[in-house]
Amino acid sequence: MKGTDANGAANAYSLCPYRKVEQYILNPLLTFNLGRFEGWLPSEEVPAGEVDKYSAHLYAGGDSCSETVSRVTTVIFECNATLEEPTVLSTREVEMCDYEMVMGLKEWCDVEKSGLAVAYKRK
Numbered sequence: 001m002k003g004t005d006a007n008g009a010a011n012a013y014s015l016c017p018y019r020k021v022e023q024y025i026l027n028p029l030l031t032f033n034l035g036r037f038e039g040w041l042p043s044e045e046v047p048a049g050e051v052d053k054y055s056a057h058l059y060a061g062g063d064s065c066s067e068t069v070s071r072v073t074t075v076i077f078e079c080n081a082t083l084e085e086p087t088v089l090s091t092r093e094v095e096m097c098d099y100e101m102v103m104g105l106k107e108w109c110d111v112e113k114s115g116l117a118v119a120y121k122r123k
Helices: 105-114
Strands: 002-004 012-017 020-026 028-043 054-062 072-079 087-095 100-107
Touching: 002 020, 012 087, 012 100, 020 100, 072 105, 100 105
Parallel strands: 072 100
Antiparallel strands: 002 012, 012 020, 020 028, 028 054, 054 072, 087 100
């Protein structure tokens, strides 16, 4: 997934599911670890007595941004029936060192229909 940051520098992102997320700044060439897989994020609204539904991964403990803050990424899964393979649709820095990546999967459409997942509330 390629993009441009706020300063106009070209960059690319790499998601290795269940492992890590990385950012590559292409000029000059720099690599940043945006987090390692920590687990599934539960939905925010689960009625008492019901099974939680998951729709996003948390990748935390990435490279430091300051003495006290390390990079973290939330990967949100979305249904996209037109995709032949899982595809990162967008990546943005929500706040300093806090990234959000959206991954489209046609298989996720079946998960949503089954009721096992709910839409994740974005920041």
